[in-house]
Amino acid sequence: MKDKLHGLNEKALEISTPGVRVFANRVAQIPDGINLTIGEPDFATPERVKQAAISAINDNRTGYSHNAGLQALRESVSAFFNEKYGFHYDSDTEIVITNGASEGIDSTLRTLLNEGDEVILPAPIYSGYGPVIRLAGATPVYLDTSETGFQPDAQALEALITSRTKAVIFNYPSNPTGVTLTREAMDGLIGVLSKHKLWVVSDEIYSENTYGDGHISFASYPEIRDRLILIHGLSKSHAMTGWRIGFTLGSREIMEQILKVHLSSTICASLPGQYAAIEALDHCRDAPGEMNKQYIERRNYVMGRLRQMGLEVEQPDGAFYLFPSIKGTGLTSYEFAEQLLDRQHVAVVPGSSFTSYGEGHIRISYANSMENLVKAMDRMEAFVREHSLSQLHHSGM
Numbered sequence: 284m285k286d287k288l289h290g291l292n293e294k295a296l297e298i299s300t301p302g303v304r305v306f307a308n309r310v311a312q313i314p315d316g317i318n319l320t321i322g323e324p325d326f327a328t329p330e331r332v333k334q335a336a337i338s339a340i341n342d343n344r345t346g347y348s349h350n351a352g353l354q355a356l357r358e359s360v361s362a363f364f365n366e367k368y369g370f371h372y373d374s375d376t377e378i379v380i381t382n383g384a385s386e387g388i389d390s391t392l393r394t395l396l397n398e399g400d401e402v403i404l405p406a407p408i409y410s411g412y413g414p415v416i417r418l419a420g421a422t423p424v425y426l427d428t429s430e431t432g433f434q435p436d437a438q439a440l441e442a443l444i445t446s447r448t449k450a451v452i453f454n455y456p457s458n459p460t461g462v463t464l465t466r467e468a469m470d471g472l473i474g475v476l477s478k479h480k481l482w483v484v485s486d487e488i489y490s491e492n493t494y495g496d497g498h499i500s501f502a503s504y505p506e507i508r509d510r511l512i513l514i515h516g517l518s519k520s521h522a523m524t525g526w527r528i529g530f531t532l533g534s535r536e537i538m539e540q541i542l543k544v545h546l547s548s549t550i551c552a553s554l555p556g557q558y559a560a561i562e563a564l565d566h567c568r569d570a571p572g573e574m575n576k577q578y579i580e581r582r583n584y585v586m587g588r589l590r591q592m593g594l595e596v597e598q599p600d601g602a603f604y605l606f607p608s609i610k611g612t613g614l615t616s617y618e619f620a621e622q623l624l625d626r627q628h629v630a631v632v633p634g635s636s637f638t639s640y641g642e643g644h645i646r647i648s649y650a651n652s653m654e655n656l657v658k659a660m661d662r663m664e665a666f667v668r669e670h671s672l673s674q675l676h677h678s679g680m
Contacts (some may be wrong), residue, residue: 294418301410302636303646306620310630317629317659322458323606324522328559329570332521335562339555350546352380353557359564360530367568370502374515375619376535379542380528380560384488384516387531389415390451391512391547394537395482396421396449400449405435407606407641421449429640432597433462433606437471441470442643445476450482453501454515456489459637460606461599461647467498477506482537484512488529491520491571494579495600502532509534512541519602520571521563528552528560546661578603581656582651588660589647592667603650606634610643612670620645622670627662 288296289380310316339345351357357374365371372378381387386412396402398420404412406425413423424443428435441449453472455464464472476483483500502513516529529552531541563570582598582605589596589607596607609619616633624630632648634641649656 289611290624292418294420295626297412297417299543302620303410306624306630306632310628313453313624313628315628316624317651317655317662319649319651319656319659320630322519322602322648322650323524324519324574324603324650325652326522326574328522328526329563329567332523332559332563332567334377336526336555336559339558343556346552348380348551348554348557350551351378351542352371352552353561355381356561356564359561360532363564363568364502364532365498368498368500368503370500370508372475372502372532373535377532377538379531379538379545380557381516381531381545382529382549382552383518383524383527384486384514384529385411386527386545386549387516387529387586388412388484388486388516388554390541390548391484391514391531392416392421393419394541395450395484395512395652397449399447400642401442401445401447403440403448403451405433405440405453406639407433407459407637407644408452409454410636410638412452413638414455422447425638425640428638433457433460434464434468435472437468437475440472441479444479444481448479448481450484451476452484452486454486454488456493456498456599456601457604458489458602458609459604459634459641459644461602461604462597463493463495463601466499469501469504473501473504473506476510480510482510482512483507484514486514488516489519489602490515492575492578492603493601494575496580498601512525514536517560517563519522521567522570522574523563526553526556528556533570538611540563578649579652581651582629584653585647585649585656588664592664594667603648605647605649606644608644609634612616612667614670616642616645623663623666626669627666629662629666646655 361374396419400421490498513532632646634644
């Protein structure tokens, strides 16, 4: 096998399959398995959004668009952020429609990074950033938030900044913790970021899935607007993961460069998908709120059951994840996830999949039906109880 791979990109060979996919693939082979791994809404795409794509196909609007995306869609994106969050991005020069937020992240980081650069990421964090950073020849540097309620501390951030630091990536609401940033925390971070000549990449894909005081965007801070790149999309807000429609927003100067990278690899986003996105942004802005009502009910149920099992968990106010501590079980996060899957056919994600700072936790996606969540919690409770009894037996008590 090594001979067959000889000469390939060493950085690509070093990338491993994310833990999310490892356990999702394994549970798919179990007939009665319950999958709590994937960060994907279990709702259908809104009907009129689907019809917009069908109409585009029937009208033969299936070719290329402008590389930056349909002008009408970029205008819809601009209007959405202006009307909901009060900041403006020019539809002609400051917005690029990408193949999902993931491609926006990839195109952005390949534009920003040189060999030897460093990128700071608050951790635990989504596992998709590290590989892209490494492929660009840069190094991820992790800011430990495990002792600060998963909120990044401004002084700790500043202590990590060196002459090699090119960018800082934020992902709030957070995957995997569901944590949202408070205004106080953001003000502190902006105080540090405004003093340093760094790029700020803010992945706000879960902004519409917030349950507390609402989302605060990094784009609302004028101090960093000329160095901010905002990543967004419709995958989570409108149950459109498979449509692959994302938005990348930034100043004209940086977007000119990101556009070149984007068009070199993908040309443009799917045209029927872009027409569907216009419908989602212009006429289905209430869709996330309707889904959020059920997410809150599910979150509260799963959180309550976890606490009854003796697992500590903080209430998250965003995304659709819970990140309970399993330290009391004496198992590593991988051991817990593996044994839970083998014995009870429930798949969760080891916290270590989100850097070493996630160790001692598991990630549970409650983007699943209440029926499945009830079954999954019953099985997890049986597993935790069985493991506790086994520990007592082995300790001789």
